Amino acid sequence: MADSHKITISELAKRTGVSEATISRALNDSPRVKQTTKDKIQKLAKELGYHPNILARSMRTNQSKTIGVIISNIANAFFTSVVRAIEDEAAKLNYRTIVINTDENPGTERNAIEMLQGYMVSGFIIASTRRGLDYKPILGNTPAVFIDRMPNNDGDYDTLLVNNADGAKQVVNALIAQGATRIGVISSSVSTAGQERLAGYKAALQDNRLSLDESIIKFSDVQMKNVRQYTSNLLINQACDGLFTADNAILLAAMEEITARKLTGFKLGAFDNEPWFDFFNTPVTAVQQPTIEMGTRAVQLLTTRIDQPEDAGVPELLRLTVNLVKRG
Amino acid sequence: MADSHKITISELAKRTGVSEATISRALNDSPRVKQTTKDKIQKLAKELGYHPNILARSMRTNQSKTIGVIISNIANAFFTSVVRAIEDEAAKLNYRTIVINTDENPGTERNAIEMLQGYMVSGFIIASTRRGLDYKPILGNTPAVFIDRMPNNDGDYDTLLVNNADGAKQVVNALIAQGATRIGVISSSVSTAGQERLAGYKAALQDNRLSLDESIIKFSDVQMKNVRQYTSNLLINQACDGLFTADNAILLAAMEEITARKLTGFKLGAFDNEPWFDFFNTPVTAVQQPTIEMGTRAVQLLTTRIDQPEDAGVPELLRLTVNLVKRG
DNA sequence: CTGTTAGCGCATTCAT
DNA sequence: ATGAATGCGCTAACAG
Numbered sequence: 001m002a003d004s005h006k007i008t009i010s011e012l013a014k015r016t017g018v019s020e021a022t023i024s025r026a027l028n029d030s031p032r033v034k035q036t037t038k039d040k041i042q043k044l045a046k047e048l049g050y051h052p053n054i055l056a057r058s059m060r061t062n063q064s065k066t067i068g069v070i071i072s073n074i075a076n077a078f079f080t081s082v083v084r085a086i087e088d089e090a091a092k093l094n095y096r097t098i099v100i101n102t103d104e105n106p107g108t109e110r111n112a113i114e115m116l117q118g119y120m121v122s123g124f125i126i127a128s129t130r131r132g133l134d135y136k137p138i139l140g141n142t143p144a145v146f147i148d149r150m151p152n153n154d155g156d157y158d159t160l161l162v163n164n165a166d167g168a169k170q171v172v173n174a175l176i177a178q179g180a181t182r183i184g185v186i187s188s189s190v191s192t193a194g195q196e197r198l199a200g201y202k203a204a205l206q207d208n209r210l211s212l213d214e215s216i217i218k219f220s221d222v223q224m225k226n227v228r229q230y231t232s233n234l235l236i237n238q239a240c241d242g243l244f245t246a247d248n249a250i251l252l253a254a255m256e257e258i259t260a261r262k263l264t265g266f267k268l269g270a271f272d273n274e275p276w277f278d279f280f281n282t283p284v285t286a287v288q289q290p291t292i293e294m295g296t297r298a299v300q301l302l303t304t305r306i307d308q309p310e311d312a313g314v315p316e317l318l319r320l321t322v323n324l325v326k327r328g
Numbered sequence: 329m330a331d332s333h334k335i336t337i338s339e340l341a342k343r344t345g346v347s348e349a350t351i352s353r354a355l356n357d358s359p360r361v362k363q364t365t366k367d368k369i370q371k372l373a374k375e376l377g378y379h380p381n382i383l384a385r386s387m388r389t390n391q392s393k394t395i396g397v398i399i400s401n402i403a404n405a406f407f408t409s410v411v412r413a414i415e416d417e418a419a420k421l422n423y424r425t426i427v428i429n430t431d432e433n434p435g436t437e438r439n440a441i442e443m444l445q446g447y448m449v450s451g452f453i454i455a456s457t458r459r460g461l462d463y464k465p466i467l468g469n470t471p472a473v474f475i476d477r478m479p480n481n482d483g484d485y486d487t488l489l490v491n492n493a494d495g496a497k498q499v500v501n502a503l504i505a506q507g508a509t510r511i512g513v514i515s516s517s518v519s520t521a522g523q524e525r526l527a528g529y530k531a532a533l534q535d536n537r538l539s540l541d542e543s544i545i546k547f548s549d550v551q552m553k554n555v556r557q558y559t560s561n562l563l564i565n566q567a568c569d570g571l572f573t574a575d576n577a578i579l580l581a582a583m584e585e586i587t588a589r590k591l592t593g594f595k596l597g598a599f600d601n602e603p604w605f606d607f608f609n610t611p612v613t614a615v616q617q618p619t620i621e622m623g624t625r626a627v628q629l630l631t632t633r634i635d636q637p638e639d640a641g642v643p644e645l646l647r648l649t650v651n652l653v654k655r656g
Numbered sequence: 657c658t659g660t661t662a663g664c665g666c667a668t669t670c671a672t
Numbered sequence: 673a674t675g676a677a678t679g680c681g682c683t684a685a686c687a688g
Contacts, residue, residue, distance in 0.1 A: 008681055019659045024683060034657060054446040055383045055392070056681035059664045064383070080408060087429060096443075098426055101415060115424075118382040255607045279583045281609040336665060347675045352667055362673060384665035387680045 007050040015048075016041060027052070054096075058120050066096045067302060068116035070109060072129040072149075072191075074101040076248050078272050078289060079127065082147065085295025086125060093303050095122070104190055104222045106130040113138055123302045126151070131192065143305040145298045150192040150317075158301045159317045160294055164193050164271075167287040167322035168200025169207075171269040172244055174285045174326055176208050180242030180267040184216040184234030186227060186254065187246040194219075197246045197271055216240055220250050227253035232261060241266050248272040251284065258282055273325050283328025290320045335378040343376075344369060355380070382424075386448050394424045395630060396444035398437060400457040400477075400519075402429040404576050406600050406617060407455065410475065413623025414453060421631050423450070432518055432550045434458040441466055451630045454479070459520065471633040473626045478520040478645075486629045487645045488622055492521050492599075495615040495650035496528025497535075499597040500572055502613045502654055504536050508570030508595040512544040512562030514555060514582065515574035522547075525574045525599055544568055548578050555581035560589060569594050576600040579612065586610055601653050611656025618648045 009027070013020045018037065025033045026041035027050075033041075044050075058064035067090055071079050083099055090097050098119060100112040109129050116124070124144040126135075128151045135144065135153050146159045175183055185201050188194030198217070205212055216238050218230040231254040234240045243266055245251040251270040257263070259281070270277075273288035297318070305312040337355070341348045346365065353361045354369035355378075361369075372378075386392035395418050399407050411427055418425045426447060428440040437457050444452070452472040454463075456479045463472065463481050474487045503511055513529050516522030526545070533540055544566050546558040559582040562568045571594055573579040579598040585591070587609070598605075601616035625646070633640040 009683095010681075020681090021660080021683080022658055024681095025658085028683085032657065037657085051442050051446050053387070053448065053681050054443075055387050055448055056664090057683075059381070059383050059387065059666095059680095060682045060684080062664070074408075074412060080402075084402060084429070096426070098424070101412070114377075114379050115382075118379045119424075120381065120383055252604055255604070259606055276580060276583070276604065278587050279609060280607045282607070337667095338665075348666080349668080349676080350674055352665095353674090356667085360673065365673080381665050384680090385667075387664095387682095388666045388668080390680070 007045075007048045008053070012041065012045060012048070012050060016044060062120070063122050063306075064096075064120040065094065066098060066119060066121045067299065068113070068119070068121035068124045069097050069099040070112050070116075070124060070126045071099060071101050072104050072109075072127045073249070074099070076272075077274050078248050078291060079148075081291035082127075082295040082298075085292040086299055087295075089296045089299040090303075093299065095299070095303065102129050104129045106133070109133075110138065117142070122306045125298045125302060129190065143302055143309075145302045145305075147294055147298050148191070148193060154315075154317055156315060158305070158315045160298050160301070161193070161317070161319055162289050162294070162322050163319045164196035165200035165203065167271060167289075167324075168197035168244070168246070169204040170200075170322070170324045171271065171285055171287055172201050172204035172242075173207070174324060175242045175244065175267045175269045176204065176210070178242075178267045178285070178328065181210060182213070182216070182238075182240050183210075183242030183244055183267075183269075184218070184230075184238060184240035185244045185246065186218045186220055186230050186234070186250050188250065189219040190222055194246050201244055220246075220253070224249055224253040228257040228260075230254075231257040232263075235263050235266055242269070243267075244269040246271050248274070251286075255280070255282065267328065273323075277325075277327070285324070285326050285328060287322040287324050289322050293320055335373075335376045336381070340369065340373060340376070340378060344372060390448070391450050391634075392424075392448040393422065394426060394447060394449045395627065396441070396447070396449035396452045397425050397427040398440050398444075398452060398454045399427060399429050400432050400437075400455045401577070402427070404600075405602050406576050406619060407476075409619035410455075410623045410626075413620040414627055415623075417624045417627040418631075421627065423627070423631060430457050432457050434461070437461075438466065445470070450634045453626045453630060457518065471630060471637075473630045473633075475622055475626050476519070476521060482643075482645055484643060486633070486643045488626050488629070489521070489645070489647055490617050490622070490650050491647045492524035493528035493531065495599060495617075495652075496525035496572070496574070497532040498528075498650070498652045499599065499613055499615055500529050500532035500570075501535070502652060503570045503572065503595045503597045504532065504538070506570075506595045506613070506656065509538060510541070510544070510566075510568045511538075511570030511572055511595075511597075512546070512558075512566060512568035513572045513574065514546045514548055514558050514562075514578050516578065517547040518550055522574050529572055548581070552577055552581040556585040556588075558582075559585040560591075563591050563594055570597070571595070572597040574599050576602070579614075583608070583610065595656065601651075605653075605655070613652070613654050613656060615650040615652050617650050621648055 009020050009023045012023045026038045102108040127148045144157050187198045220227050268284045270286040273286040337348050337351045340351045354366045430436040455476045472485050515526045548555050573582050596612045598614040601614040605612050
């Protein structure tokens with residue numbers, strides 16, 4: 001019963017006696033309106049609690065100032081942090097975000113993109129869950145930036161990754177420096193990042209003249225169902241004195257097994273770092289990904305492509321650096 | 329260059345020779361269209377990759393099938409989990425969500441609500457950050473459900489809380505059972521939840537005939553700047569043999585101090601639980617909030633109010649139960 | 657500096 | 673069973 005009458009531009013026009021066009025211009029602070037008129041209109045708008053209908057504006061201008069963010073697994077603290085940075089930077093640049101979580105489900109990803117097209121999103125930021133997908137026909141002319149994982153269409157889109165191989169190598173080197181000589185690894189099969197991290201693991205072994213044993217290289221499934229079993233297998237049966245987990249989700253699943261079975265006598269390494277790793281009973285040496293930078297840069301790259309397409313140049317592949325955090 | 333021509337209803341009308349109205353009806357599976365016509369149109373729409381413009385539809389129908397979610401601190405794992413549940417349930421009921429994080433900033437909260445009004449959201453789910461605010465005039469007739477924190481307008485809106493006092497009491501009782509006799513507490517001053525949890529703490533002391541010492545009751549600031557100092561103060565200067573932290577953020581800040589100064593010889597309790605608390609070197613007894621249930625129920629309450637306002641009845645205040653997880 | 661006109665894409669009367 | 677016409681709220685030509 002409060003707002004019996006919704007405040008629109010035409011409502012303001014009626015009340016002030018000027019045309020809708022003038023109201024619109026005044027509200028958008030156009031220089032083509034006399035200052036006194038502007039003042040009067042803006043004052044009234046504030047009094048009446050006018051707020052623009054973003055949907056109508058988006059339709060009219062054919063751009064919604066909204067970024068569609070498609071994330072493969074929001075439960076992963078890494079993505080949570082990236083999304084947070086995306087939202088902050090987007091807000092700063094006067095963009096809104098709509099975040100969709102795909103749970104690593106390729107079908108969901110495609111649906112999400114198409115649904116967001118219906119929202120007339122100005123662009124996408126995507127942590128891709130399907131390696132093989134050709135995004136060009138789906139995205140059409142809509143700008144997009146890919147993060148964390150390389151899409152098939154590298155070359156068509158700006159892509160923002162970290163130096164996965166180097167980071168993994170740093171971790172494994174640290175484990176070796178801590179005395180480990182037989183280091184098991186549980187990597188991820190779903191993302192390109194997992195493959196690169198595995199390559200870094202191998203490089204570290206080679207640099208340290210440790211032999212490569214394929215039987216202590218494991219791959220987690222999407223739901224992490226097999227990680228606990230692999231952990232015991234590596235640390236007990238395979239007698240590993242080191243374990244490298246290739247992402248956050250894998251580490252936590254492995255820690256469950258380590259804690260439950262009170263496994264000790266090995267060095268633990270991980271990709272992805274969280275402040276609360278400091279509190280773990282089993283020390284974990286990890287690389288911290290630049291999540292804030294990744295989210296911030298992604299938005300900047302995207303909005304540049306949206307707002308100044310001519311300035312954007314050819315799509316780039318950027319590699320951000322990671323930081324080693326030694327523990328134990 | 330791919331989709332040189334965007335597929336709209338009028339485009340489909342041209343290609344099929346029928347009117348836009350028929351296309352619209354067919355696409356919405358109206359019974360007022362011949363089946364064969366429907367089939368033909370739906371098939372073509374699929375072929376051409378037609379997707380409805382949600383903005384146009386929302387404007388026309390005056391409802392966007394979108395839920396505005398306003399969260400006071402998304403970095404808190406508790407809220408992350410609730411939001412996740414909200415998104416899942418909303419998707420199931422064919423609603424979209426737009427999530428805005430206010431960082432406990434009251435000004436941001438108000439802006440967020442007004443901005444989302446511009447998106448014509450069908451309703452709000454709000455973790456309020458301002459105790460004193462009267463939401464009625466801002467929200468108007470838009471349905472809303474409040475979660476985690478009691479708004480001033482209880483009675484006007486469905487509200488979904490946990491049994492804070494009881495949960496805190498359970499934790500403190502457990503600490504006492506573990507042998508603690510002088511339990512310091514760091515609570516939150518911003519939310520109503522913090523006050524209720526403090527009441528639960530006091531109740532537990534009373535039940536166990538422990539005296540209440542106001543000098544070991546502290547309140548965190550919003551940025552948790554003072555928590556580390558309080559932690560040392562309580563555990564060292566005040567010689568507490570127990571510490572109760574009233575939420576996730578407070579616990580983590582306290583753990584920083586505990587870890588840095590290697591503080592031992594006390595029992596730790598907390599509101600909010602995370603799976604990885606299992607891995608901490610200092611065991612923490614905590615209550616797990618029903619985050620999934622809270623998110624799910626919030627969406628159900630809200631969508632009921634949106635879709636069947638007559639069935640919704642008077643606004644309810646619901647208290648969900650929490651589960652104690654003993655450690656140490 | 658301001659007004660008039662038109663249309664974004666869609667769903668919905670009211671016709672037929 | 674289908675079509676014609678209208679308008680949601682806004683901005684962008686085009687006048688003047």
